[in-house]
Amino acid sequence: RKEVxxxxxxxxxxxxxxxxxNCTYSNSAxxxxxWYRQDCRKEPKLLMSVYSSGNEDGRFTAQLNRASQYISLxxxxxxxxxxxxxxxxxxxxxxxxxxxxxxxxxxxxxx
Amino acid sequence: xxQVTQNPRYLITVTGKKLTVTxxxxxxxxxxxxxxxxxxxxxxxxxxxxxxxxxxxxxVPEGYKVSRKEKRNFPLILESPSPxxxxxxxxxxxxxxxxxPYEQYFGPGTRLTVT
Numbered sequence: 001r002k003e004v005x006x007x008x009x010x011x012x013x014x015x016x017x018x019x020x021x022n023c024t025y026s027n028s029a030x031x032x033x034x035w036y037r038q039d040c041r042k043e044p045k046l047l048m049s050v051y052s053s054g055n056e057d058g059r060f061t062a063q064l065n066r067a068s069q070y071i072s073l074x075x076x077x078x079x080x081x082x083x084x085x086x087x088x089x090x091x092x093x094x095x096x097x098x099x100x101x102x103x104x105x106x107x108x109x110x111x
Numbered sequence: 112x113x114q115v116t117q118n119p120r121y122l123i124t125v126t127g128k129k130l131t132v133t134x135x136x137x138x139x140x141x142x143x144x145x146x147x148x149x150x151x152x153x154x155x156x157x158x159x160x161x162x163x164x165x166x167x168x169x170x171v172p173e174g175y176k177v178s179r180k181e182k183r184n185f186p187l188i189l190e191s192p193s194p195x196x197x198x199x200x201x202x203x204x205x206x207x208x209x210x211x212p213y214e215q216y217f218g219p220g221t222r223l224t225v226t
Contacts, residue, residue, distance in 0.1 A: 008151075034214075043201055043217035044154070087153070096142060097142045097161070098169070099215060103153035 001026055004102035006088050007062045012108045017078045021086055024070045029093030030100075033064055035073050036087040038104065044087055047073075078109045113138045117202050117218035124192055125226055132187045132221050134202030142205045143185040144169070144215070145177065154201065177209040189193055192225040199223075 006023045013019050025033075033050035048055065050062040050071050061074040071088055088102035115136045124130055136143065144159040146169075156169030160179040174196055176188040185204075189196060202218040 002152075041199075041220070041222075043219055045217070046214045049214075098144075098156060098159065101146075101154040103151060 002102075003027060003100045004022055004088055006086075006102040006105045008103060008105060010106040010108050012110060013078055015078055015080060017109075018074065018076045019078060019107065020072055020074045021088075021107075022050055022070055022072050023088030023105075024068075025090045025100075026069070026089075026095055027093045027100075028066075028069065030090040031093065032099075033062075033071050034089040034093040034099075035060075035062060035071075035090055036101075038085045040085075043098070044101075047086070075107075078107075080109050080111065083107055083109045102104055113216070115202055115204055115216050115218035117221050119221060120169060120219060121222050123214055123224045123226065126193055127191050130189050130223075132189075132202075132223070133202060134185045134187065135183050135206075136185075136202075136204040136216070137183065137218065138204060138206070140204035140206050141182070141183065142215075143179065144203045145175070145187050146184070146201045146203065147171065147196075148201060148220075149198050157187070157200075170226075192223075194225050197223060197225050 034042040036048040037047045038044040050064045054063045059076045063072045085104040085106045087104045092098040118133045141162045145157040146154040158177040160166045186208045203215040205215045
């Protein structure tokens with residue numbers, strides 16, 4: 001079983017749609033959670049951290065469910081520029097700074 | 112401008128010819144790391160460094176070496192490259208410190224092909 005699992009997609013949605021991605025992680029000791037965005041052939045960039053209470057940044061909302069060990073990302077009012085791969089990232093749960101990356105979920109927003 | 116730089120960006124080489132991919136950050140970050148990214152496998156950590164002269168293996172260290180003689184630089188060395196090391200490589204850094212890991216900043220990537 002992978003440590004971080006994501007549906008690879010692609011999710012193909014029209015502009016203005018709401019889309020949600022889920023991610024599950026296997027290590028209950030993980031304490032830090034993130035969503036990174038990666039455009040084609042480019043470096044990953046932090047989209048948002050995920051806090052226990054959930055957090056929102058404009059059109060993006062992240063939620064954490066520790067009991068079920070999953071993380072979600074909701075994108076409202078999708079834009080063409082949201083087309084990218086979204087990486088779910090968790091820390092290793094030990095004293096290192098190791099981050100474990102999911103394989104990513106690809107989003108395509110069409111006009 | 113705060114950034115992580117990698118060189119070269121693209122490299123085609125032959126099996127067995129030693130190569131070095133450089134990585135440098137200007138943010139005075141303690142933590143640096145190397146990843147490789149392959150289709151369907153996501154980012155996998157090769158080596159990481161918590162500080163100068165402190166390095167440790169990640170998940171896929173075989174065939175790679177690193178060094179951390181200065182805080183800003185973290186080169187990746189392939190002593191005898193093989194075709195299974197054909198991949199997209201990313202260097203990353205973060206400020207580290209106590210508590211949860213901070214945001215990792217990635218370099219632009221190095222696309223390596225070994226024939």
